[in-house]
Amino acid sequence: METVTAAGLTRRFGTLTAVQPLTLDLPAGKVIGLVGPNGSGKSTLIRMLMGLIRPSAGAATVLDEPISAPERYLGRVGALVENPAFVPGLSGRANLTSLARLRGLPNARVDAVLQTVGLTGRDREPVKRYSLGMKQRLGIAAALLPDPALLILDEPTNGLDPSGIVEIRSLLAQLATAGRTVLVSSHLLSEIEAICEHLVVIRFGELLYSGPITGLLSAAGQHVDLRAEHDADTDRLVQAIRAHGWQVTGSTAGAVRVSAGAQDAAPINRAAHAAGITLRELSVAQDSLEDVFLAMTGDTEQQLMAARATAAGRGAL
Template sequence: MITTAGLARRFGEVTALEGLTLELPEAGVIGLVGPNGSGKSTLIRMLLGLVAPTSGTGHVLGEPITDPERYLGRVGGLVENPAFVPGLSARANLLSLARLRGLPPSRVDEVLRTVGLTGRDREPVKRFSLGMKQRLGIAVALLPDPELLVLDEPTNGLDPSGIVEIRGLLAGLARSGRTVLVSSHLLSEIEAVCDHLVVIRFGHLVYSGPITGLLGRTRQRIEVAPEHDHDLAALHSALSADGWQVEHTGDGRLGVVAEEHQGPDINRAAARGGITLRSLTAVRSSLEEIFLEMTGGNDQDLTAARAAAAEKRA
């Protein structure tokens, strides 16, 4: 569906994307994730013909991104916040856009049903919530009945219920046989509906593959807590002396790097140290934790890493 080879884009001295090589499958939901400023929007704009690459090549639906007119009729896109005439109804906005594109009015009813706005379509858009406006924006992108749907941060600014609504919509579009490329800076917002995942950081590819491939990077540990809180240090010493890798979790527990079946061994090691355990729980790190390890834990970490990367290039 989408391929790139050594794709790069620079804006003066700023490198937005560097040597990106991808091969993205057909059908399903493809998540494009990375921290803010990682190059996601730049990549989407290049795929939609809005920004020309500095170097490298790319193809969408088998056509080169240097000739977007050859494939854009088969692509629907939503970049940033959708803009509508606020005093007009959702239906009137869609009808005017359908006429501009030479599309039959029947497509308006179809896309309204798809995004779940039937029954609210005659209300002025100015009364719509942010989530409803996002759904209307996706309806606009669906008007040409595209094979590929590209959505840039469709859940940005939505409340939890709005995020759930958009997730359900994306899943339904994928089940209909479309390919949906959706970007986000939070893996947790889209991981439930993604089949394939692309992770970029500072314009560089960190991971591309099935989302299940990240599960192999998750770590399992066993969290233990002593019966008495004052025994925590002694428990740490006893387990470490027995050869276990132990770390503090910060909540009165210890995390032991181990598989679930090793729980009895840890319990016996604690007993040999004269400590009774209050709890012993097997825990596996989430995909969100793996994502944060790959991309940076917080804005302060990212800022420091960006500065270090820029200094290294200089």
């Protein structure tokens, strides 16, 4: 069973194509990561699924209902889109109680969601005293009020400090065990890698991958990390490695990353030695999911800016 389906789903703003024709099927009962660099069309896609904006072309369904009739499914969808808005002078509990009454939900749901997001004991404090992480938790609690079959969270860790990010990650891991489908968008794969079973990767409106994380990991390779004894030799080390035909994929703060496997470790060491460079570090590691993701989407701001310029030139975001 699919929670979301899309066939040729497209959204244009004038001459700009924010979401290129997109076809995908998202399984039910899983935590799904919607990932891509900033400005890739993730929020635009979510707004179409929520019925907030209409597609320019194509079709999609949410919970087996067409997105052209959002009133048929929105009662079974919880969403946190952008920063949650609450009455600052009211307590977290009072804000949730008001929302529950507007939706005709029992007060028991307020108690349940407060416990789920870990705000029990802080729920009677005014929201103006909440940290940003607590406000995000309260926003997720509001999205959970109808006990939704589909929970959509758009950049839930955006703007949070490291401790707040850890809090929200922990909460998402907990929600993953509740049986509902959770769709989490982010531009940072590390936020959701540990809990997602399924990934959708988009880049400037174009679908790059949709499927299980294991499928994306099958594209992972190995790399060799090097560091010269003296940081001043880093540029010469890079030149020596490239001169022998290996690809250098990163060089920062004295560390050099080479796209190579374990069988290349000794030859790389010899190449450095032949160039008169002594290595103080050489290690072989398997590429992570984030390495694969960055290889697909671009791993530097310069690469992303160049790709954005190319996309804009052809009318795509």
